Every structure is written in C-alpha cells, then in structure tokens.
Amino acid sequence: MGDSKPDVLQGTLDLMVLKTLESMGSLHGYGIARRIEQVGGNGLSMNQGTIYPALLRLLQRGWIKAEWGVSESNRRAKFYSLTRMGRKRIESETENWERIAATMARFLAPSN
C-alpha cells in the first residue's frame, strides 16, 4: 500500500459495493473489486482482499445475497447481488453519505 494513496474508509467501501451491484447487477468478488478500482481511478487504492470482509458485512445485514455460479470465462465463482432490502437501503445510505460529504465540504471550504 503506497503512502500517498488514502486508505478506504470502512463505511465508504460498503456503499461503493452496493452502488456497483446496483449498476452492474450480479457480480463476483473480483469483478466488484476491479469495478471499484476503475471507477475510483487513481484517487483510490485498496487491497482487493479487503472487499471480502465488506461483502460479509453486507451479507450478515441481509442487504446482499451470494450464490455460486460460472463466470464468462467458464470459471466457478461466487456471485453477489442486491436483495430487496439492500436496494431500499441504498437510498438511505446514499443520503446519509451525501449529508456527511456536505458537512465535510462546509468544514473544508475556505472560510469567508
């Protein structure tokens, strides 16, 4: 992990996973990790392994579900998708995050 690249906040990662699954549908762990890296671009660095505790957390809350399937390259992989509850939560989680971001933005704005 490079020094200059910021670590991913825990709650942030959960929302990224949820949003990824919302836009991509069913996806395996590697796919989710790659997608987050692509969307995040250079601003984000993470070990792909950290995606798994986050996925487990969401599974335990019942927001996503998982089942074994076959990838496009014909490999066995575990595919994750949103549950109904997860879909509902995205909205409130997004609002929540926007509120935090807005609050932070006010703090960070040059004082005038």
Next chain:
Amino acid sequence: MSLRTWLSRCAAHFRRRSLDEDLDAELRSHIDLATEENMKRGMTALQARTAALREFGGVTQARESYRMQRGLPFIDQLVRDLRFGIRQLRGAPGFTATAILTLALGLGANTAVFSLINALLLRPLPVPHAEALALLHNDRDDDSGRRMPGPNLSFCAPMFRALEKRHDVFDGVAAFAGTMLQVRGGSGNVEIRGAEVSGQFFSELEVPALKGRVLTPQDDQPGGGSTGFGVVISEGFWRTWFNSAPDVVGRRLTIANAPFTIVGVMPRSFIGADPTRRPEIYVPLEAEPVIDAPYNAIAGGYRSWWLRVIARRKAGVSLEQANAALRAASNPILDEAVPDASWIKEARDHKFHFAAEPGSRGYSYLRQVFSKPLTAVFLLCGAMLLLACLNLASLLMARAAARERELATRLALGATRGRLIRQLLVESLLIAVLGTAAGMVAAPAVSQSLAAMVVANNRSATLDAMPDLRVFLFAAIVAVVAAVLIGLIPALRATSGNLNDQIKCGSHTTSAREKRSLLPRMLMGIEVALALMLVAGAGLLATSLSRLYRTGLGFDPQGVVNLGLDMDKQSLEGDALLRWYREFGEAMGHLPGVRNVTFAAITPIQGGVWINNLHSTVSNGDREIYCNGVAPDYFKTMRIPLFAGRDFLWSDTPSSGSKIILNETAAKYLFPGRNAIGQHVAGYKDAAYEVIGVVGDTRYTSIRDSAPAEGYFPITQGSEKKASYTTVVRIDGPAAPMAAAVRALTARMAPDIPAPTMTTLNSDIDESISSERMMAMLAVFFAGCALLVTAIGLYGTLAYATARRTSEIGIRMALGAHRTQVVAMVFRENAWIAAGGSLAGLLAALLASRALASFLYNISPRDPWVLAESVLALIFVASAASLLPALRAARIEPMQALRTE
C-alpha cells in the same frame, strides 16, 4: 451490532469448517480470475499470478479478518484457552487435586453457612408482597429513662384486639402464637405443631387455601363460628394424617379433647409467619381457652403477653408513617386495653408506645439466638475461604514461575499481555468452577446438619436450609471472585517484567528473583497469619466450651432421664392426681435399670423459671429466690448433697405445715450467719414455710450463669389442681432401651395423655448451649482445615522454589557448602514466613479479641496458653512442610545439578 448480524455470526460459528472451505474456494477463484485477466493483457503465467497476488494484498490477513468478522472470535479463543487449561491441569494432577479440594472446602463451607443464614436471617416469607409486612413491637424506657434494649415483640390480647381494629395505615393486623396441640389420633393424643392465629391472619398474608377456605374474622369469635371452631391444616398434615383424602374439608379433628372442624388445607408453600415453626394446624385465636385448658391466656388480659403481631402496610404507606401512626395510637389503646390505672400511669411514665419494624421475614425466636453466632461462623468461613484463595494464588504463582520461560517465549512471538492474562485467568477459573462444583455437591448435606444443630431437640422448631436461587447466586459470585483472586496476581506477575531477561536467565541467576519472590512470601505470610487467627479463635472457643462443661453444675447429669408428662388435659386432679404420681413413680422404679425416681416442676437447664420473693426476720426485706417444686428423693436422684436437715416425705401434706428446703446460697441470703433449719421464711401475703433442709447449689436455667439462690417446695403441698410434673429418673446404662417400656407404662396408667417426651439431662445441657457447641465445633473444623491448607501451601511453594534453585544449590555444594547448611537454608525460607505470619496473626488476634470476648466463658480472649499453643501449632506445621523439600535439597548431587542446565 444488529440482531440479524448476531444470528448470522452465531450460525456461522457452528459451520466454521464448511464456511472456511467456501471462503478458500472463493479466494482461489478471485486469484484465478485476476491471473487470467493479467495474462490476457500479455503477462506470462508467473508474472500474471504474482501481480494478481500483489493486487489482492495479504491472502492470510484477508482470511483472518474475514473470519473475525464472520463468527464469534471471542468464543473461539475461549474454547482454545479452555482446552489448553484442561491440558495444563491434567499435566499436574497433584496440584489440580489439591487446588480443587482446598477450594471445594472453602466454598462448600461458605455456601453451607450462607444457606443457613439465608434460611434464618435473609429469606422473606413466601407470601405475595412480603416487603409490605411489618412486625409490631412495644417499647418503653427503663427506670433511668433509657430505651430498654431490644424491641419487645410480645403483645397481650386486649392491646392486639385494639390494634386489630385500626385500619388507618395497615390493610391487616394479625396475631399469632405457636403452640403444641394435643390431637386425638388412633392411639391416644399426639402432640402436633400448631399455631393460634387471629381472624385477619390469612387475608393479610394473601395466600389462598389449596382446598376449602382459610380462617376469617368470623371464625375468630368466642366459641367459634356457627358450627363451632374451624381449623386450617397444612398440605403436609393433610398428606400424612388424612392420606390426601379429597373430602377432608368438613371432617372433624379432636384437639385438646374438644371437637374442631377442618375448613381448609393450605398449599405446601405456605409456612405461616414463623419460618422456623411451620405449623401443621392453624386454630383461631379465640380457641385459646379450649386448646390451652386449664389455662387461658386471653383471660389473663393485659398480664398475659403471649402474642406476636404482624401487619401489612397499606400501599403507599412507609414504615415511618406507620410508626408515627402507631405512636399516636399508643395512648388511646392503653386506656382502651388496660383496666388498671396505676399500670397505665407507670407505662406512660416510661413512654410506652407501639412501633413497627420490617417484617418481610416473619418472626423467629431462633433468629434472635443464632444471628450473632451465625454471623461469627460466616466470618470464620470467609477467613477460611480467603486463606484457601491465598494458598492457591501462592501455588499458582510458584507454578507460573516455573512457566516463566514459556510465557516469555509466547510474548516474544507476538502474543499480547492481555491475551496471556486471559489465558491464565481461564485456568484459574477452571479450578474455581471445578472447586465450586465439588463444594456445591457437599454444601446441602452440610447445611442440613448445621440446621439440625441449630434446631437441636426443639420439637416445635424446624429449619429448611435447602439452597435456593439466592444461595446459588452467592456461590457463583464467590466462585468468580475466588477465581479472579487466585488468578489475577499470578497472571499479572508472570507476564510482567522484561522478557529478554527471562529468556536469557533461566534458572541461573538469583538477583531478579530474590526481589520478585517477596510477593509470594507476603501472601504466604498473610496465610499463616489468617491460619493463626483461626487456630487461636478455635482454641479459645473450644477451651471455653470444655470449661463450661466442667463448671460445677451442682448435680450429676450422667444417667438422668427426664420424662415430660402433660397432665393438664386428663381428668384426675388434686390429691387423686398426686396419688397417681406416686403410683406411677413406684411402677417406674420397678422397670429394669431404674435406680431412683422422683418428680419436679422444673428441671434444670430446660429453661423454665419460677421466681418468688421470700423474706425472713433477718433478711432485710424480700429476696428474689428461684423456686422449684419437687417430690421426695429429688436430691438423691439428682445427687445434690443434703448439707443439713432432711428431705421431703410423701407424708408432708398441707395439713402437716408448709415446708421449704433452701440451697446454700438462699440459706445464707435469708439467714445470714445462722442455722436456717427450723426457721421460717415468708412469701406472698406472708404465707410462712418452715425450713427443713439445706442442700447444695445448682445451676438453674443455664450453665452459663452461676447458681442462684434457690428454694424447693414439696409437690405434696402444691396448690395447682392439674400440675404437670417431669418424672426425673436415674438409670444405669443407656436411656434408649427404656423408652418403649416407659411408653407402655404411661399408656396403661394414663391412656388420655400424649406419650411422654423423653430427654436425657445431658442432651438438655448440650441443647442449652447449642450455639456455643456449633461455634466451637465449626471453629475447630475450620482451624484444622486452615492448618492443613497452610501446610500444603507452604510445602508446595517451597518445593517449587527449591526445585528452581537446584543448580544454585549444586554450585553452593560444589564450592564446599555442607549438606546441613543446605537444609538450614531451605528451612529458613519457611521459618521466616512462619515467624512473620505468626507475629502478624498474633497482633491481629489481640486486636480482634474484644469481638470474640462475648462468645467466651471462663476464659480471657488473650489467654496466653491458647495463643502460645496456636503459635506452636503453626511452627510445627511449617517445619513439617519444610522437611521434604529440605531433605530433597540435601540429596542434590552437585555434579548432576550443574550438568542439567
């Protein structure tokens, strides 16, 4: 953490293995997918895989944090610690057995005594809202204006009836009096535990009947309700006496030769208001003239104080408010209940008033007698348990010292200190749990036998010391405290300090250890001090008890049997009854083994008291004389010496002039400096009695008090119509075989009376000092245990310490130390501990001596002999404990010892 997450974690905990495989498969597929994509971008297989792994980060870390997130890591760790702990304990069976046994002893004793305290002092009555109950009492100042010590819980019937009517602060006010009822059974009358209760008794305690109905104010009328007196019986009585007959309600019961109707059966949980009496039959208070005939406490009015009063506070009325209301009601009630103006004036002068105290636990006479000794015994137990814990802490510390390098290695490998402490604590918790379990198995039996000792031969008392929830809670708390106590200090110590030092040093160096071994020595020192206190206390209590037994009783109890006869409900009276006594005595005299037979109104030590004010022409007014009514041969039977004059004769009838025999003290009191024989003493209304004999002094109510001045009247001149006397018999050999013959004789000669109660005078004496006996026996037992435990502790710690010094001792011997010097060196370790501990214990014992003094008779709590003997006992124990390690050290071969390291 949300509930859903918790459930998911719990579920995962039990499917660890399959979930682990699942995770591994998933991670593998992740790496494979990544590798595949990298290869598509043109990397070689090896490059692609390396890149994939780099992108992924640490696979093991991911897996670990996933696992932590998934299951219940705390439980996992605990299970691992438990397994390790069990392995450790199995590896040292001697240590484990000692530890568990010591703890079982301490915990078992504590739990047993606590369940007794719980039963007698803590447990509320099993009735709804027991906390609203209040015991009423009346207080007055003594002549000097001070409050009389202790509340007077006795009430007379008129005052109770006046209180009963008041409902301003109480929902109910009820009186009760325990009594033995004579119930007609298949073969004559039998004595059954009963209670006389007032009308509101059951409604106030709020327990409905199991069958039929409870007694109500309508039952509590003179002559009873419309169908005569009703009674309520206990579930137990219903079962044993009526074989649980479903139609028991409405049946008749003959009590004191009068008919009563059973109106209800109480459930098993109901025990009345006195937890140590548990009546089988409840009769209305107004039945007193019938069941107590020929006596009548109700007719005794304000002169008979025979009732206990329990009330239920109205909702929202505090005890203070109730007290204020009672105080305000005191004066009007005095006027209402007492028809004697001078008595009222005297009561007012002494600020007579009613008051209430919390009554949730009901009333028990035993509580007053035993609360102090039981608390003292509880303290003894606590000291014993503390001692056991200290002992285990020292042993664990010694063991931990032997494991220092193991722990240091684990610290070096990255284990946190908290983790190691938790592990060591789990080990001590294991010991504590096993010890508690063993102790709990033994506790009920111990507490039952203790309860039997408290109740002794008292026919009217029972005590249920079965453990309940509170006892289990107590045991659990004590076990956890014990576990922390024995585990924490060793764990903290073993994991502290510089681990480099520990790894380097092994058992070579002495410098660091010398300093660090101060703590275990101090612990052992405290243990010795505690043991000394226990031993000294036990020595004092035991010496006091044996001196109590050896004090001059004035009579010879060996071989004396008392047969209590209840003659007040049969038909003979006056001279006819006297003739019956004489014939009964003669018939008794023909039974095998019987030497002398006589009768007495009061037998010593059983508790009966009869005091008369007597005077003579030279006595300077009235003297308080303890009295007794006796038949001829009483002094011969009791082996009380006759110093002058003669004994009573059956021919001393009322027509031959009133006679009296005085004991030596009474003779000196009434006729100072002159011969009493032939003189006259005068009593109530100047009735005169001729002194015909002077006998030796005897103890009267208690062997704790010295012999009082005593006068004996002949039963042949008594005025009571249906007097019940105790038959006093001196026999050869044991008393038990005689019981059947006595029973048969009584049934033949007096078929109407209940079987006589038979006790030996020795057992009466034992019973009269049952609390002293209980304390002394327990104290000696605990002291014995304390000595044993201390010996084990001293031996164990010294053995460990010496084993760790093997190479040091080897060097000393190689450098020319003599074997005797080595023995002395090892001995010295414990000698210091024993000396220091004894000194501290001695000081503490002297400081605590005042608390102990109130339990001691005929001995000072600072008795130098007992204290010296206790110190000697501990020094002996310490020496015995040092012997084996010292001999082992002396047998060390220097070359071998040096080679091992």
